[in-house]
Amino acid sequence: MRSAGPSREPSSGRRIPLERVPAPPPHRLAATWRQADPERIEACLQHAQARDPGGWYVAATSADVAAGTSTVRDVAGQEVMFWRAPDATLHAGPGACPHLGARLDGCPVTGSVVHCRWHGLALTPQGLPDWRPYPAVDDGVLVWVRLPTRGETAIDQPRLTRRPPPAQSVAAVIRLRGRCEPQDVIANRLDPWHGSWFHPYAFSHLRVDEAASTYDTLALDVTFRLGTKWGVPVRAEFSCPDARTIAMHIVDGEGAGSVVETHATPIGTDHLGAPVTDVIEATIAHSERSGFQAARRLQSLMRPAMRRVARRLWVDDMVYAERRYELRAGERGLRLLRHEVTSPDARHA
Numbered sequence: 365m366r367s368a369g370p371s372r373e374p375s376s377g378r379r380i381p382l383e384r385v386p387a388p389p390p391h392r393l394a395a396t397w398r399q400a401d402p403e404r405i406e407a408c409l410q411h412a413q414a415r416d417p418g419g420w421y422v423a424a425t426s427a428d429v430a431a432g433t434s435t436v437r438d439v440a441g442q443e444v445m446f447w448r449a450p451d452a453t454l455h456a457g458p459g460a461c462p463h464l465g466a467r468l469d470g471c472p473v474t475g476s477v478v479h480c481r482w483h484g485l486a487l488t489p490q491g492l493p494d495w496r497p498y499p500a501v502d503d504g505v506l507v508w509v510r511l512p513t514r515g516e517t518a519i520d521q522p523r524l525t526r527r528p529p530p531a532q533s534v535a536a537v538i539r540l541r542g543r544c545e546p547q548d549v550i551a552n553r554l555d556p557w558h559g560s561w562f563h564p565y566a567f568s569h570l571r572v573d574e575a576a577s578t579y580d581t582l583a584l585d586v587t588f589r590l591g592t593k594w595g596v597p598v599r600a601e602f603s604c605p606d607a608r609t610i611a612m613h614i615v616d617g618e619g620a621g622s623v624v625e626t627h628a629t630p631i632g633t634d635h636l637g638a639p640v641t642d643v644i645e646a647t648i649a650h651s652e653r654s655g656f657q658a659a660r661r662l663q664s665l666m667r668p669a670m671r672r673v674a675r676r677l678w679v680d681d682m683v684y685a686e687r688r689y690e691l692r693a694g695e696r697g698l699r700l701l702r703h704e705v706t707s708p709d710a711r712h713a
C-alpha cells in the first residue's frame with residue numbers, strides 16, 4: 365500500500381514499534397513548496413467548507429462536564445451551559461440565567477435540575493418560555509452542542525468521525541486558542557506538506573500520495589519522529605467530516621485505526637474585534653499489539669505524553685493559522701492582531 369518513505373521491514377513482525385529511520389539533516393531535506401500548491405490547498409478547503417456541520421460545535425471534553433455542577437463554555441459568541449442528569453445524560457442551555465443574567469457556571473445540580481447560584485431559579489431539561497435548552501451530544505470523548513447558525517441547516521446528530529473501539533484505545537484531548545477563524549485551522553491541516561519542514565522534530569519522510577488523494581481525502585506516507593534516529597512510519601489519511609473538523613486516520617503501519625480529530629470551534633471576538641477560535645483536538649490511539657493493551661492500563665501516564673506531543677504541534681500550527689488569517693484580513697487585520705487598532709469600529713473589521 366505504501367508508495368514511498370524510508371525502507372523498512374513490515375511492522376507486524378517486529379516486537380517494538382520503532383524503526384531505525386534517521387532524520388535527514390536540514391541541508392538534505394527536499395523542499396515541498398512545489399507540491400504545496402496554493403490552489404490545490406484552497407480547492408480542498410472549499411470542499412471541506414461546503415460540508416454543512418448542521419449547527420453542531422465541539423464545546424468541551426466529556427470530562428469537563430462533571431456530575432453535580434454546571435459548566436459554561438463560550439461557543440460562537442454565545443454562552444452555553446452544560447450539565448448532567450443522574451444517569452449522566454448530557455443537557456445544554458443558554459449560559460445566562462433568565463432572571464438577572466447570572467453566568468450559570470458552577471451552579472449546583474440536584475437530580476436533573478440546575479439551581480442558579482444567584483437566587484436559586486430552577487432550570488430543567490424542559491426549559492422555560494424564555495430559556496430554551498439546546499440539543500447536546502456526548503460522544504464519549506467530546507461534548508457537542510447545536511446552536512442556531514446562519515447558513516447551516518440543523519441536523520439531528522453531529523457528523524462523528526470513525527474511531528477505534530473505546531475499550532481498545534486511549535484518548536487525550538488538548539485545547540488551544542488562536543486569533544483566527546475555523547477555516548484557518550482546517551487550512552493548516554490541508555497543507556500536510558509543511559510537516560517535515562515546520563515540525564522536523566515530529567515528522568520526516570513525508571510524501572503525499574497524489575494518485576491516492578482527492579480533494580476530499582489526502583493520503584500520505586510519513587514517519588513520526590522519536591529523536592533523530594528512530595521513527596514510526598505510517599500511512600495516514602486526512603479528511604473533513606464537516607467544515608469545522610479535520611481528521612487524520614492512521615490506515616496502515618503502527619497504530620493503524622488511531623485517529624487525531626481536530627475541531628475548530630469559533631468562540632467569538634476579542635476586545636479588538638479579531639476572531640477567536642479554539643482548537644479542540646482529540647488523539648485517540650489504538651494498536652493491535654498486545655503490549656498496547658497492557659499499556660492502556662497506564663492511561664494516566666500515556667495521556668500527558670500524548671497531550672505534550674499534540675500541544676507542541678499546535679503551538680506551531682497556530683502561528684500558521686493566525687498568519688493565514690492576517691493575510692486574508694489584509695492590512696486592517698494585521699493592525700488588529702498587532703493591537704494597533706483601538707477605535708470602537710475595530711469590531712467591524
Ligand code: FES
Binds near residue numbers: 461463465466481484
Ligand atoms: S440571576 Fe439566576 S436566579 Fe437570579
Ligand SMILES: [Fe+2]
Binds near residue numbers: 552558562563677681
Ligand atoms: Fe502542522
